[in-house]
Amino acid sequence: MLKPFFYYPRHFLLVLIMAIACLAFFMLSGNFKAHSEIQVIDVIGEGLACLLTLLWIYLILKSRPRGYVTRYFYWGLTFVFLALWMDVLDEFIAIPKTLVWDDLLESFTTPIGFIVLTIAMVNWHKEQLVLSRKLQTKEHVFRDHRLFDAITPLADAQYFKQQLQHEINQRHHSAKNIHLMMINIKDLSAINREFGFDTGNQVLSVIAQTISLNIRPCDLVCRLAGDKFILMLLDLADAQVEIMARELQKCIQSQIFYTHQDFQKFNIDCHYTISEVQQDSPATEIQKLYKQMKHQQIIKLRTRMSV
């Protein structure tokens, strides 16, 4: 149970030292209460709050990159923890009324903790605004971290279907047209076979970023499945979507990849399929794209065979 706290020894050692210092002050200047004076409910409630604050500190340290926002969170939560810790000690040790510092200490640590936490929150909000702008093409209206893809920095098909449904519902009120584009990476299985699955995954991840950098902020790109990406493009004419698709294809084709171990160089090719959303069901629209892509492949195969 204590294992997580050893991941950040420096941070938790400081908390521990402060907690022990408080305990020492209390023990030196106060007297232990009799059993009958101890309020069990208070001890449980304040003790639990104390432990949960420690858990918050751990979660913040674990989930956030180092930086001043994290530092504010850490110090804010540490002060809150100390205030709660002193409350717990109060339940066991009685401090004589003549000593004023105890009251002052308790009265100051709580507001200091909350003020530092508020500063952290304000900065975190600013940070989120910047990050959201960066995520704009990968995230549309809602955020749901459970629907993020494991291999690429994009969301998955489930998220895409939710967003498409949202746009379809919106369309009933406006005259927006929605285009879908499916990008299929060619011969990814050959890359997996030749250079390994890690390289294949890296290719998918890089292409995901290439696509998201080369579309408008209002568009959305997600990883559909396997070697396929899907894009939702709003308010564009057919010709504009075609131009965008060709440009994206050029971007992907011009990308150069290197293998980790032996510095081998290779390129990637891709196909694309476009359709305009007509139905009300996202799944039907995606299936239409699949069929269209398959049809294109069959036509290409036939022309190659006839040549």
Place this chain on the structure above:
Amino acid sequence: MSYQNDQLILPTYLAPALLIDLAEMYGVNPNRILKGTPVFIEGLISVNQCVSVEQLIHMIRNLHESIVHPEVQFLFGQRYIETLTHPALNAIAYSQNIKEAIQRYVEFHIYLSPWLTPVAYYSDHKIILFWLNSQERHATSLVISAMTAVRTILLNSTQEELKMNYHFVGAEPEFIEQFWEHLGENIQFNSLVNAIQIDIQECTQKQNYQTSAMRQAYYHQAKVLQQQSGLEQSFLQEVHHFLIRNIHQAPNLEECAEYFQISIASFKRRLNKHNTSYQQMLDQARLFTSIQLKTLFAYNDEQVADYLNINDIHNFRRAFKRWSNVVVS
């Protein structure tokens, strides 16, 4: 010789190692996959360490519990074949036609998809492939992996997309695009059984460069390996074949145990180890027979009832409903 579910026969550097790789790819602690099994990460690449089918299934379940992303079920089946080097794969690649390829898959399944036991039925135009004891809802992910493995094997060996229809017992899931991507468009849900139906007419004959000698040599090579390790058939397959051969009489538990020359208690215990019972096996054999007669040979209900030696059509319909939990069409 047949193998049991709890025999240590599957090398840890194959399927278990792949499960660990997939877990790492999805950022899951590999120890979570091995939880509840006697295997440790350190011993995973040891050549001599083996796990049982039961333990492998346990690891696959652990993987699905740890990774919510549905793609992993498909990737496991696909990558298992892509990373495998075994003479059984050559035996299939050099088989004469699609029917022989499926026969060889069923025969060498312990190397190709050890987590489920397949059985196949053939007609001149169609092949139907079932998996034993795969009807339960929790077995769906195992079926998905097995189907993806079969598709990868056939795709690698024939170098072309065959006309395959995939049938699943459960309702259509939300991640339908994963099925389109990894299995193709012909997917049916709410089916009576989990099965693949392959249209032979659509299949072209095999590669031009193969010779009859190669076809036999690769088969022989795989067969010798299988015989040496005593993994010729699963106990479930043996029981199923016995029941199919005697489906007209519907043998009882005693007759079946007597055929396998073991006591009734041992027979029950063995089936129990495979998480099934004699009645379940018999119902399954009758269900598979009914479906294959209807699908492959266009039998009507009366003819199927007659074949199964069930006197009354209403009795057959009632029984069929019990075997498959649906009303016969």
